[in-house]
Amino acid sequence: MTSPQPFDKPIYITRPLLPELPEFVAKLEEIWKSGWLSNGGKMHQQLEAALQEQLKANHLSLFNNGTIALITACQALHLSGEVITTPFTFPATPHVLAWNDITPVFCDIDPVTMNLDAAKIESLITSKTTGILAVHVYGTPCDVAAIQDVADRYGLKVIYDAAHAFGVEIDGKGISGFGDASMFSFHATKLFHTAEGGALAVNEANLKHRIDFLKNFGIKNEEEVVMPGINGKMNEIQAALGLANLNYIEREREKRKLLVETYHACLDGMPGISFHKLSNNIRNSYQYFVIRIDEGRFGRSRDFVHEKLKEFNVFSRKYFYPLCSNYSCYRQLPSAQASNLPVATQVVKECLAMPLYGELSTQDVGRIAEMLKSCAR
Numbered sequence: 027m028t029s030p031q032p033f034d035k036p037i038y039i040t041r042p043l044l045p046e047l048p049e050f051v052a053k054l055e056e057i058w059k060s061g062w063l064s065n066g067g068k069m070h071q072q073l074e075a076a077l078q079e080q081l082k083a084n085h086l087s088l089f090n091n092g093t094i095a096l097i098t099a100c101q102a103l104h105l106s107g108e109v110i111t112t113p114f115t116f117p118a119t120p121h122v123l124a125w126n127d128i129t130p131v132f133c134d135i136d137p138v139t140m141n142l143d144a145a146k147i148e149s150l151i152t153s154k155t156t157g158i159l160a161v162h163v164y165g166t167p168c169d170v171a172a173i174q175d176v177a178d179r180y181g182l183k184v185i186y187d188a189a190h191a192f193g194v195e196i197d198g199k200g201i202s203g204f205g206d207a208s209m210f211s212f213h214a215t216k217l218f219h220t221a222e223g224g225a226l227a228v229n230e231a232n233l234k235h236r237i238d239f240l241k242n243f244g245i246k247n248e249e250e251v252v253m254p255g256i257n258g259k260m261n262e263i264q265a266a267l268g269l270a271n272l273n274y275i276e277r278e279r280e281k282r283k284l285l286v287e288t289y290h291a292c293l294d295g296m297p298g299i300s301f302h303k304l305s306n307n308i309r310n311s312y313q314y315f316v317i318r319i320d321e322g323r324f325g326r327s328r329d330f331v332h333e334k335l336k337e338f339n340v341f342s343r344k345y346f347y348p349l350c351s352n353y354s355c356y357r358q359l360p361s362a363q364a365s366n367l368p369v370a371t372q373v374v375k376e377c378l379a380m381p382l383y384g385e386l387s388t389q390d391v392g393r394i395a396e397m398l399k400s401c402a403r
């Protein structure tokens with residue numbers, strides 16, 4: 027077998043969606059004329075309304091980034107003590123708990139969806155537990171019904187880190203319709219982005235009201251500050267980029283859908299390579315395409331493949347790696363022990379995020395699949 031030819035230019039796992047520059051410039055001209063750069067200006071109002079509709083959210087509040095949004099959600103819902111979360115996520119997830127002086131309690135994950143295993147939550151609940159912070163990993167919805175059931179039985183709040191789940195729906199219902207609050211990230215690496223940015227979607231008008239105070243220093247009016255808030259405001263330039271990008275998002279989704287289908291067609295049935303397929307009632311975010319490599323069957327480890335692909339100018343990512351429970355700041359926690367997290371400990375060795383963005387062609391994906399096959403032993 028001849029070895030596949032490397033790409034001329036490096037292929038990374040993503041490239042940010044960018045609108046035609048004149049479209050963005052036209053919005054900047056509006057901002058320049060208005061002289062209004064932040065604090066809920068016209069672009070902010072337009073984007074907030076547009077996203078509320080796109081995401082089928084009951085209420086939505088824009089933020090300067092997803093992490094501050096998540097920190098604010100914990101404040102708004104008065105979480106304290108201990109919160110149950112997943113170790114298989116981006117560092118921001120447990121860190122927002124730490125920044126609220128809350129102890130993260132790591133719960134093992136489901137071997138198929140790789141999301142928090144709802145059946146294992148109950149045994150971790152103590153008198154200090156106030157909430158559950160779950161992540162829709164790679165945009166795959168959590169078992170929202172089972173999580174809500176355990177939360178209701180113990181009077182816990184539910185926050186979702188929906189950073190990967192832009193536009194995800196279950197049976198036509200927006201993903202943020204589940205739980206008390208959902209965070210979306212609009213970082214440049216995300217499907218929809220504002221360079222840096224984020225949002226909280228909530229299901230109660232009063233909560234949105236409180237969140238809007240919290241993200242603006244708790245300022246009610248010129249003379250009254252009603253709570254200890256933070257600066258979480260999205261500015262007009264971020265919002266303008268978001269409005270321009272919104273015009274491209276459906277096209278980007280369509281392109282990525284085709285690429286994911288191409289990956290599926292090329293990799294289906296390949297011994298030792300697997301990937302999670304969403305059921306038909308779920309609308310995909312096409313945020314990532316992640317494979318799992320079973321070293322025993324593939325003959326090579328995930329780490330070997332990750333390194334080998336670099337020789338072809340393909341830069342996959344070990345996403346997520348390592349487990350958050352292995353960070354030096356958390357590994358002393360009782361819940362961080364590998365014996366509590368057997369599934370996550372295995373999954374974290376197997377996952378590899380492959381390149382996925384609209385500018386790739388189906389031929390590119392075909393080549394990447396060939397490169398992957400050439401790694402097998």
Ligand SMILES: *Cc1c(COP(=O)(O)O)cnc(C)c1O
Nearest residue numbers: 091092093116118189211212213
């Ligand atoms: C991107 C991301 C975040 C952080 O969002 P920022 O907008 O970059 O602050 C949090 N959680 C997950 C799972 C993410 O992927």
